[in-house]
Amino acid sequence: MINYLKNIIKGFSTILVGMKVTFINLFRPNVTVQYPNVHPLVRAGSDKMPDNARNKLNVIIPKCTGCKSCEKACPVNCITIETTKVASIDTEKPLMEDGKKRVFWLSQFDIDFAKCCFCGLCTIACPTSAIVHSTDFEYSCYDRNELLVHFSPFNKEQVAEKKRILAEEVKQKAEKALADKQAAEKAAQEQNITDSKIKSSDDQTSANQNIQNNSN
Amino acid sequence: MENHQFLFNFISEYTGDILAGVLIAIIPLALLLVYALVAIYGELKIASFIQLKLGPMRTGKWGLLQPVAEVFKLLQKEDITPDGADKPLFNLAPFIIFLGCYAALSVLPLSSHFAPSGLNIGLFFIIAISSLAVLGIVMGGWASNNKYSLIGAMRSVSQIISYEIPAAMCILGVASMAHSLDMNVISAQQQGGFWNWYVLGGPAGISKIWLIPFTVVMFIVYFVTSLAETNRTPFDVPEGESELVAGYHTEYSGMKFAFFYLAEYGNMFVVSAIMTVIFFGGWSSPFGDFLNSPIWQIFWFIAKSMFFVGLQIWLRWTLPRTRVDQLMYLCWKILLPLSMVCFLAMALGGMLY
Numbered sequence: 001m002i003n004y005l006k007n008i009i010k011g012f013s014t015i016l017v018g019m020k021v022t023f024i025n026l027f028r029p030n031v032t033v034q035y036p037n038v039h040p041l042v043r044a045g046s047d048k049m050p051d052n053a054r055n056k057l058n059v060i061i062p063k064c065t066g067c068k069s070c071e072k073a074c075p076v077n078c079i080t081i082e083t084t085k086v087a088s089i090d091t092e093k094p095l096m097e098d099g100k101k102r103v104f105w106l107s108q109f110d111i112d113f114a115k116c117c118f119c120g121l122c123t124i125a126c127p128t129s130a131i132v133h134s135t136d137f138e139y140s141c142y143d144r145n146e147l148l149v150h151f152s153p154f155n156k157e158q159v160a161e162k163k164r165i166l167a168e169e170v171k172q173k174a175e176k177a178l179a180d181k182q183a184a185e186k187a188a189q190e191q192n193i194t195d196s197k198i199k200s201s202d203d204q205t206s207a208n209q210n211i212q213n214n215s216n
Numbered sequence: 217m218e219n220h221q222f223l224f225n226f227i228s229e230y231t232g233d234i235l236a237g238v239l240i241a242i243i244p245l246a247l248l249l250v251y252a253l254v255a256i257y258g259e260l261k262i263a264s265f266i267q268l269k270l271g272p273m274r275t276g277k278w279g280l281l282q283p284v285a286e287v288f289k290l291l292q293k294e295d296i297t298p299d300g301a302d303k304p305l306f307n308l309a310p311f312i313i314f315l316g317c318y319a320a321l322s323v324l325p326l327s328s329h330f331a332p333s334g335l336n337i338g339l340f341f342i343i344a345i346s347s348l349a350v351l352g353i354v355m356g357g358w359a360s361n362n363k364y365s366l367i368g369a370m371r372s373v374s375q376i377i378s379y380e381i382p383a384a385m386c387i388l389g390v391a392s393m394a395h396s397l398d399m400n401v402i403s404a405q406q407q408g409g410f411w412n413w414y415v416l417g418g419p420a421g422i423s424k425i426w427l428i429p430f431t432v433v434m435f436i437v438y439f440v441t442s443l444a445e446t447n448r449t450p451f452d453v454p455e456g457e458s459e460l461v462a463g464y465h466t467e468y469s470g471m472k473f474a475f476f477y478l479a480e481y482g483n484m485f486v487v488s489a490i491m492t493v494i495f496f497g498g499w500s501s502p503f504g505d506f507l508n509s510p511i512w513q514i515f516w517f518i519a520k521s522m523f524f525v526g527l528q529i530w531l532r533w534t535l536p537r538t539r540v541d542q543l544m545y546l547c548w549k550i551l552l553p554l555s556m557v558c559f560l561a562m563a564l565g566g567m568l569y
Contacts, residue, residue, distance in 0.1 A: 008554075012436075015531075015534070015535065018534045018535060019531065019534050021534070022534040023530070026262065026265050026266050026530075027265075030264075030268045030270050031268045031269075032268075032269050032270040034270070034273060
């Protein structure tokens with residue numbers, strides 16, 4: 001009989017405990033984010049993502065050395081990089097973010113997010129942390145071509161210009177090399193001529209010398 | 217108590233008795249429909265808030281039009297009658313259930329000057345007419361020609377019939393204290409502040425104190441049985457989704473399903489209104505004569521009833537579903553003895569005061 005009454009009281013009091021829990025929860029602020037209307041990051045009050053969040057990639061061009069490690073690391077070949085060497089006659093003297101001299105222009109740096117599997121291997125491979133995951137996770141679009149993102153800071157004309165400068169430099173170098181070569185040849189010829197002049201003017205002695213030289 | 221016919225007399229002077237009767241009959245129906253919209257919205261919102269969610273937010277401001285949208289959705293749906301079903305019974309069942317709930321509303325005294333029908337045996341009428349719902353459930357479950365429907369209906373019938381006994385004990389206890397079955401009279405006796413409510417021993421002065429534990433326990437017993445009679449959680453074994461698809465209304469769709477839905481919410485209101493009348497003073501103001509005019513009485517009545525509807529919703533999202541044997545254990549071994557003890561005490565109180 002006592003157990004029976006205890007059982008009733010226990011049942012009733014545990015129901016009250018449960019009702020207290022639900023009543024407290026009734027007035028707690030809800031955790032739902034009205035997603036398309038309110039962005040979850042805005043709601044959270046910062047642009048912090050979980051540490052391992054793998055969202056859309058972002059390339060910080062000033063940091064990128066153009067080493068193509070990411071292109072090689074990519075398992076689905078979604079990264080396409082084309083580099084153009086910085087010409088020494090270029091009036092623009094680009095620097096890396098850390099102040100070192102830039103060696104390569106990034107004339108093309110494309111990531112095709114239609115192919116990207118968001119594995120993050122490129123971010124691990126990058127020696128300068130130039131390629132990182134951004135906090136942007138909304139990139140649905142109506143045309144697949146919109147998913148092909150160009151990170152290169154140049155447009156086609158600028159790339160052409162840079163290539164022209166490089167080609168000019170190469171040409172100049174080649175010309176210079178040619179000129180040097182010709183000059184060297186000329187100098188050599190002149191040397192020969194002067195030699196022969198000396199020879200002709202002082203034939204006898206030179207002949208003697210030659211004989212001496214040969215004997216030496 | 218002649219004054220509860222006030223509205224009827226007023227209308228019939230202009231329209232004649234029959235039309236006045238029809239007009240009066242529309243009032244509880246309108247009340248029921250408006251209440252159902254509010255209750256469905258409240259259920260959705262309270263459920264969501266308890267789970268730290270927002271609930272419907274897209275239909276109108278704060279999702280206020282969600283119940284309307286649900287009604288329109290049900291109206292658009294195809295009204296299917298299965299081939300194997302017993303068609304007359306199948307089509308009749310939702311209306312029988314709704315009839316039970318609607319007829320029960322007819323005797324509720326909304327105010328001292330208005331009850332749709334001022335029956336002097338109102339409490340008895342409600343117990344009798346509520347039993348019609350059992351008939352509708354067993355008709356629907358049997359006629360669906362579906363094993364889940366039938367199991368659900370049988371569970372529901374056994375549950376409702378069992379729980380009617382403690383419920384009747386509670387009503388009987390109050391009736392013995394009030395010396396009346398007229399709901400308007402019972403409400404009128406509890407005027408003069410919440411101290412006079414039957415949940416606190418009734419209008420008998422300070423000497424009633426020994427009665428208070430019994431009446432409070434009686435109220436709790438009635439609240440539990442009312443949950444069971446409306447098939448609400450934690451006693452919704454007849455429609456337990458995990459076991460029986462949806463119980464007795466598995467095969468129903470469209471408007472007929474909407475009638476089941478409406479009847480469920482209507483029954484919630486009816487049991488809450490009975491609770492209000494027999495334990496919480498009906499239409500009488502909790503503060504004596506303060507705001508106790510006939511119009512305010514309607515407010516008090518509906519506010520008290522809605523409070524208990526809210527309590528039912530709150531409990532639904534707190535407790536898990538009971539097992540069938542636990543359900544029967546609770547009814548026969550706990551509620552019935554408790555209600556009998558309390559009934560004896562209340563009958564003694566009725567003799568003394």
